[in-house]
Amino acid sequence: MNEMEITAYLESIGFDDEVQVIDLPHGPHVYCLFGDDAELVYVGRTEQLLARVGTHVRRHSRLSRLLVIKCLEEREATVLERLLIQEFQPRLNTTFTHRDRLRGVAEENEPKRFRD
Secondary structure (H helix, E strand, O other), X not given: OOHHHHHHHHHHOOOOOOXXXXXXXXXXXXXXXXXXXXXXXXXXEEEEHHHHHHHHHHHOOOEEEEEEEEOOOHHHHHHHHHHHHHHHOOOOOOOHHHXXXXXXXXXXXXXXXXXX
């Protein structure tokens, strides 16, 4: 059974609004995880989106939404992750080592997209 057949079946039994096919691309990404209350709970970065997000889903059953931002390169993903964590301070991004690691990204090395 292929994706189109499954989608057609689900739509035929009334799941037409709930069906979404989502590609899980490889490469540098920043992702934001939201809880049941729509609160941003974690910002992370990865090249293996499915594996990394799966880890969070297994650990935290109250996750409800995922926002994925594709980046051009790893450095851009690192900077964007740092900016989002600094701006929104998600509750699961609280470990000292994580903050310290992000502090190591020098602002002068930021990709052009993030500079004025």
